[in-house]
Amino acid sequence: MITPLVCSSSAEVRSGPAIGRSATSQNRQLAGVTGIIRATLTGDVAPEVDVRLEDLAGCGPHLTGLVLRTDNVRPAYDIDTLAGERTVRGQFVRDVLAADLPEQERRRVLTTGLRALDGRTNELEVR
Numbered sequence: 001m002i003t004p005l006v007c008s009s010s011a012e013v014r015s016g017p018a019i020g021r022s023a024t025s026q027n028r029q030l031a032g033v034t035g036i037i038r039a040t041l042t043g044d045v046a047p048e049v050d051v052r053l054e055d056l057a058g059c060g061p062h063l064t065g066l067v068l069r070t071d072n073v074r075p076a077y078d079i080d081t082l083a084g085e086r087t088v089r090g091q092f093v094r095d096v097l098a099a100d101l102p103e104q105e106r107r108r109v110l111t112t113g114l115r116a117l118d119g120r121t122n123e124l125e126v127r
Contacts, residue, residue, distance in 0.1 A: 045074070
């Protein structure tokens with residue numbers, strides 16, 4: 001068996017308890033691997049789920065190094081439902097949807113604004 005010095009991996013995360021299972025699954029997948037791994041987590045999670053790198057720090061303790069990237073993990077807001085609300089949040093969503101913005105910028109504005117409206121001020125940075 002060849003032992004890689006550097007390897008890239010990708011894993012999809014899901015909402016709720018599945019995040020813990022994703023970490024456990026990643027540990028199993030990494031069991032036979034040594035060296036340095038870069039793992040990119042992807043997927044849509046419920047808006048109330050907080051994916052934090054420190055919660056995944058225990059993955060691959062046997063590795064020389066593990067770099068986890070979460071910039072492809074996105075909150076799965078139901079934009080149509082939110083836009084239908086007769087609330088400040090609903091008006092915000094309608095205004096952003098009506099604005100002339102590139103899609104990626106629209107997603108960042110919606111995510112940041114909805115997090116702020118939910119009081120999640122420690123999570124306002126969106127890549």
